[in-house]
Amino acid sequence: MKGQEIVAARNINLEVKDGELFVLLGPSGCGKTTLLRIIAGLVEPDEGEVLIDGKVMNGVYPSDRNVAMVFQNYALYPHMSVYDNIALNMKVRRIPREEVDRRVREVADTLRITELLNHRPKELSGGQAQRVALARAMVRNPRVYLMDEPLSNLDAKLRVEMRAELKRLHRMVDAPIIYVTHDQVEAMTLGDRIAVMDKGVIQQIGSPIELYENPKNTFVASFLGTPPMNIVSAEELVGVDGLKGLSPSGSLSGLSVGFRPGDVAIGDGPLSFDIEVEYAELLGDEVLIHAKRGSTRLVIRAASHTYTGQTSLRVRLDPAKLYWFNTEGEAIRQG
Numbered sequence: 093m094k095g096q097e098i099v100a101a102r103n104i105n106l107e108v109k110d111g112e113l114f115v116l117l118g119p120s121g122c123g124k125t126t127l128l129r130i131i132a133g134l135v136e137p138d139e140g141e142v143l144i145d146g147k148v149m150n151g152v153y154p155s156d157r158n159v160a161m162v163f164q165n166y167a168l169y170p171h172m173s174v175y176d177n178i179a180l181n182m183k184v185r186r187i188p189r190e191e192v193d194r195r196v197r198e199v200a201d202t203l204r205i206t207e208l209l210n211h212r213p214k215e216l217s218g219g220q221a222q223r224v225a226l227a228r229a230m231v232r233n234p235r236v237y238l239m240d241e242p243l244s245n246l247d248a249k250l251r252v253e254m255r256a257e258l259k260r261l262h263r264m265v266d267a268p269i270i271y272v273t274h275d276q277v278e279a280m281t282l283g284d285r286i287a288v289m290d291k292g293v294i295q296q297i298g299s300p301i302e303l304y305e306n307p308k309n310t311f312v313a314s315f316l317g318t319p320p321m322n323i324v325s326a327e328e329l330v331g332v333d334g335l336k337g338l339s340p341s342g343s344l345s346g347l348s349v350g351f352r353p354g355d356v357a358i359g360d361g362p363l364s365f366d367i368e369v370e371y372a373e374l375l376g377d378e379v380l381i382h383a384k385r386g387s388t389r390l391v392i393r394a395a396s397h398t399y400t401g402q403t404s405l406r407v408r409l410d411p412a413k414l415y416w417f418n419t420e421g422e423a424i425r426q427g
Contacts, residue, residue: 100126102292104140108236109284113262113269117279117315118289124272127289128238131270133157144235160229161238164245166221168213168228174200175209178227199227202264203257218246222254226261237269243278255281276316280304288312310421313350319380319391323350323417328386332365335409340416340424347424350415353380353393356407364408367392372399381405 101123108114116124129135131142133154142149149157168177175196182192200206203223213221222242229237243251243258255278262269262282273279279286280300287297288311296308300316307313307321314320326344329335336344367383367390379399381392392407399405416424 100292101130101137104294106287106294106297108268108270110268111266112284113271113282115279115283115286116270116272116289117274117276117283117286119274119315122289123292124274124289125240126292128161128240128270128272131236132159132161132238157236158232158234159236159238160232160234161240162225162229162242164241166213166225166242168221168224170213172212173209174205174211174213174216174224177213177224178209178231181228181232195231196227199231202230203227203261219250219254222246223257230261230265233267235267237265237267239269239271241273242271244273244275251278258282277318280316288315290315306423307350307415308423310348310350310417313415313417313423317352319353319393321350321352321415322356322390323348324385324388324390325349326416328388329365332363332409334362334411338411338414346419348417348421350417351409351413353391355410355413356390356392356394357410358392358394358398358405358407360406361408363411364406367405367407369403369405372401 104127116127118124126135130137131144133142133149133152136150144157144159169180172180178196178199179192182195196209197206200209203226205220205223205227208216208220208224213224216224225242243254246254258271259282271278271282283300285297285299286303288295288303290311296303296312298306303312304316307316310323314323326335326339326347326349329349330344335349336342339347341347365385367385370382370384370389372382373380374396377396379394379396381394381399383390383392383405418424
């Protein structure tokens with residue numbers, strides 16, 4: 093709407109530790125890249141402070157913050173060799189030629205791109221270009237590395253390989269890495285800690301396992317996990333024997349129940365109910381069953397041999413692995 097104020101990030105309060113790989117995770121448009129640009133100095137916040145090594149950075153030019161940013165498109169200069177792309181920032185700062193050469197070759201050796209130093213960017217594969225962009229950041233010895241979806245332009249196989257490369261890089265550098273992604277697999281495999289964002293607000297911060305096992309709300313619960321958690325109105329499950337007795341309030345009214353696809357078993361028993369199968373994805377030794385219970389769609393992960401193409405199934409829940417949420421979508425802590 094014309095004239096309507098748009099807030100990209102609101103009430104952000106976080107601290108990134110020395111040597112930490114910290115991930116900002118969330119859907120497109122949630123404010124994570126804006127937050128990264130604020131840290132870099134490319135965007136000035138309307139209020140609040142940005143501190144690096146305890147020093148306030150508000151009003152400090154990006155070039156004076158000693159942060160290195162790796163962009164999604166790598167931003168390599170096409171008319172320059174790989175060597176000159178890596179060396180450019182040091183040349184601008186008039187670092188002696190011998191020191192420039194030493195640092196370029198040292199970083200190139202570390203990232204295994206020495207044989208590419210005389211190439212132009214157009215001659216590089218996606219993975220090679222990504223390494224060059226990392227080398228250009230590393231050669232500066234920055235206080236903070238900022239990475240904005242650096243793997244999103246790579247194919248699936250190469251993304252897996254480059255995640256391993258980034259983990260190796262992380263062990264080699266002293267400075268913290270702040271990494272932006274919408275890919276929860278990247279976040280879970282790379283991050284020491286993750287901040288999950290939605291609509292400009294940090295929903296929860298924690299280690300990957302903390303967020304996976306103890307989501308604060310339905311957004312975090314449904315964003316982490318492949319496939320994501322099933323979240324069902326408890327009233328859809330009225331009639332499931334024993335479920336009401338597990339409810340934190342002793343009632344199913346106004347609550348939602350969450351359960352991971354792998355925490356549902358095919359077969360009758362306690363906490364069992366019927367589902368209507370829509371389709372199934374065979375993934376080798378396991379199958380993802382997409383189904384409905386009333387108006388709610390569910391996904392169930394099962395061993396392939398347990399599903400033989402039925403259009404309806406009886407399934408049962410694991411009582412120890414249920415999550416409960418109130419009407420606002422907040423997790424209800426039990427015990």
